[in-house]
Amino acid sequence: MTAVPPRPKHLDSPRLPTIFKIMGKTQVWVYRRTGGRIGGKWRVGAGFRKPVPTLLLDHRGRKSGVEYTTPLLYLLDGADVIVVASQGGLPKHPQWYHNLRATPDTHVQIGRDRRPVRARTADPGERARLWPLLVDAYADFEHYQAWTDREIPVVVLEPREPTR
Numbered sequence: 681m682t683a684v685p686p687r688p689k690h691l692d693s694p695r696l697p698t699i700f701k702i703m704g705k706t707q708v709w710v711y712r713r714t715g716g717r718i719g720g721k722w723r724v725g726a727g728f729r730k731p732v733p734t735l736l737l738d739h740r741g742r743k744s745g746v747e748y749t750t751p752l753l754y755l756l757d758g759a760d761v762i763v764v765a766s767q768g769g770l771p772k773h774p775q776w777y778h779n780l781r782a783t784p785d786t787h788v789q790i791g792r793d794r795r796p797v798r799a800r801t802a803d804p805g806e807r808a809r810l811w812p813l814l815v816d817a818y819a820d821f822e823h824y825q826a827w828t829d830r831e832i833p834v835v836v837l838e839p840r841e842p843t844r
Contacts, residue, residue: 684826687769707751711736715792722753722818732818736789737763737837741775742782750776754790755817757810761788761797761837764814769827777833788837797837807834 711719711734721731732753739748752763765777780786780799788797802810811834815822825832 684823687823687827704751707734708736708749711751712789716790719751720791730818733790735761735763737776737780738787738789739776739779740783740786742779748776748779750774752776753818754788755813757813757836759839761790762802762810762814763835763837764821765833765835766821766824769824769832771828771830773830773833777835780835785840786837796840796842798840800836800838802834802836806836807831810834 707719714720716734720734722734723731733755734751735754737750737752739750740746741748755762765773767774781801784799786797786799787794789795811821814834821832
C-alpha cells in the first residue's frame with residue numbers, strides 16, 4: 681500500500697461542480713453517438729496509465745422525477761456490474777447514489793449494449809471482496825476513501841428482466 685497524498689485544495693473549488701456537469705453531459709453525448717468508442721475509457725488520474733472502462737448509468741431524480749445519465753467507471757463481477765459512489769472523496773454521497781436507493785430499477789449502457797439492472801449497495805462481505813478489485817482497476821479509489829470520513833459505497837448492478 682502506498683502513502684495517500686492529501687486531498688488537493690483545487691478539488692474544493694466552487695467552479696468544479698459546474699465543470700464536471702458540463703464534462704459529464706458532453707461525455708454522455710459523445711459516448712451515445714459512438715457506442716462508447718469515444719468516452720468508453722477513463723484516462724484521467726490513475727486511468728492515464730491504466731485506462732478504466734466507463735458506462736452510462738441512467739437514474740431518476742428522487743425528488744424531481746427527472747431522468748439523468750451519469751458516466752461511471754465500472755468492473756464486471758460475473759453477470760453483475762460494479763460501480764463506486766466515490767464522488768472523488770467528497771464528504772457526501774453523489775446524487776445518483778441517493779437516486780438509485782430510491783428507484784433501484786434502471787438501465788446501464790456499456791458500449792452499444794443497453795441493459796436493465798437493479799441496483800443495491802454491496803453488503804460488508806461483498807464490499808471487502810470487491811474493494812481491492814476496484815482499487816486494482818483504478819488506484820485513485822484508495823485516495824478517495826482516505827480523503828473522506830464516510831465509507832464509500834460499492835454498488836452492485838444486477839441484471840433484471842426488462843419491463844414490458
